[in-house]
Amino acid sequence: MSAPGRGRKAEWLVTMPSFAWLLVFFAAPSLIVLAFTFHGHTANGGVGEWSLSTWRELVDPDYPTIVWKTIRISFEVTVWSILLALPCAYAAARMTKRWRALVAGAIMLPFWTSFVVRVFAWKTMLHPDGWLQTCYHAWLHFKCWLYAWIPGVGVPAWAHGGTGDCLIGVAGCAIDAASTTMIDSELAVVLVSVYSFLPFAIMPMYTAAEKFDFSLLEAARDLGAKNFYAFRKIFIPGIWQGIVSAVLMVFIPAVGSYVIPQMLGGTECVLIGNKIFMRAIQNRNIPHASALAVLMAVSVLVPLAAAMWWKRRQTLRDRRRLEVRTAQLMTGGGEAQR
């Protein structure tokens, strides 16, 4: 860059296309969706006059429950994805170059098949007559038996799939086969969501882990740390940025997902994505669907913004405390209070 003016101009030119793209295909549609919520709807599925009627009609008592359920399930999916992806990313980053390429290929392989087809495949796998269901039932029976066998301990609801009747007595435990199928349940939605979003969790963490200096773990062990302690205290903070992006990469699509709950959730697991789909396509009420979308976005963005603000405040506070401590050290030697 010879002159600063020219450099900035060149930079502007390079950024321009992506900026324009974002403006036309992201910012503008978002604003249009927001504007739609302040319109009524017409009988033939169009957008009506400016009015607050859409927001007034948004008082379905089910909505708070559905929003909460969407957030809860997205959270579960995120936690499981991160927990599964962390050892994957660690192991992949420690492999030799050739194995790394193979593993990265294997992680990306499912994307060669249509997402809907893969979810449909799960539908067959989770079928009540399928082997996964058989295994699941065997597991539930085992748990029931185990809990009945331990004297004085009742069978908690989660031990028999949640909804089935469980009788403890001489017969042990009976499981209602019809109400403990895997398909059309929250379990299926979480399971298949984790399956679908796992690559999005592994990739950012793997990228961060690849840059991580593994001799730091050796140094930690050298100074007396056990393997897991070194992993927890050195590796995880070391790839923290990767973990944060992995959380966002999983949580955000999980909140908006509707194919998985549609195909595997049945009536038990209807999420906000399904409601938006229903309002937009079946009821042909675009403003209502837009309002739901805005509601969902706000209920995710507000806590996120709050968390970021809190974190920033914490960092600033830490920095100030360290400055004070340094000043004390410089004047009072080692006597300063920590």
Added chain:
Amino acid sequence: MKDDFLVFDHVTKRFGALTAVDDVSLTIKRGEFFSLLGPSGCGKTTLLRMLGGFEKPDSGRIYLEGKDITDLPPNQRRVHTVFQNYALFPTMTIWDNIAFSLKLAKRPKDEVEEKVDAILDMIQMSEHAWKYPNQLSGGQKQRVAIARALVDRPQVLLLDEPLAALDLKLRQHMLIELDTIHDQVGITFMYVTHDQGEAMSLSDRIAVINRGNVEQLDVPAKIYEAPASRFVASFIGDTNFFSGTIASVEGDYCTIQTEGGFPAISAYNDRNLAVGQKVDLSVRPEKIRVTINPPPPEKGAGINVFPSKVQDIVYQGVYTRYWLKSSGLRVAALKPHSRFLLDQEPITWNDDVFVWWHPDDGYMVEVK
């Protein structure tokens, strides 16, 4: 032998077909500054890593204060390493980096603070306590890495080429600092380097390693003046080698007929060799004098004097290096600069000169 402070007992380590460490036995004394010196890939770092617990020997044992530590994992030996790249934890402050081992050992908070503050003071880094490693310069990182490894007073401190990443000036400064720290803490230091200058200036004793074997283990002066092998003589400093056969023996001295047709060289026969034995003689360049005129007679009759021709002159500041041709052999000689030498006739390219040295300044390194 197990009663000694630190013992490598017939230790061997192979990586596939390569034998990195080949049946090495070493004994290191308490409080010693001990160096492993050798070219890259000679096995010195493998020896260090086996002591740190990062590699397991294929055979042989390692004893520390009489205890067999061969199979202990790194976190169960009180042996800490200063890594070549420092390996400071980037997400922790300098203070937390140094406190790491003390906190792990669950020491009381007061003790942790006292010790960390004390060692920060010792390395003169108190004002940087709350910075992060990436805010420090190379030399500062180095000092923090040493402090982190020393703070809980390990039995042995391992240093793996700790100065390799620093520039020359800083390296010289850190050499003095390392020496001071060693004197202050009184902990055994085990220092790995390929730089003979570092090893010479710091060590109490040096083990010269080549291809997985200890070539020589001795104090620095002995390694330099009395190298045990041709390898040691050439690796530590520069030298001239003269290969030849013993032609005659007179008392403590002998004459060597060299293969290049060089006239008989007189040398001190400290190995009591007999006539006819083949030998390599090493003569350090700084022991050889170069003059236009032959040496004055009062220098003695028995010295080696050979007429030569100057081939090359390299001015190197502290001294000038001469490359000379003498009866088909190439000889290197060093001459320091001094006011006292100015009255001599200047020597220039293609001059006919004399090279001369005392028979005691040659050292027989290898007998074949």
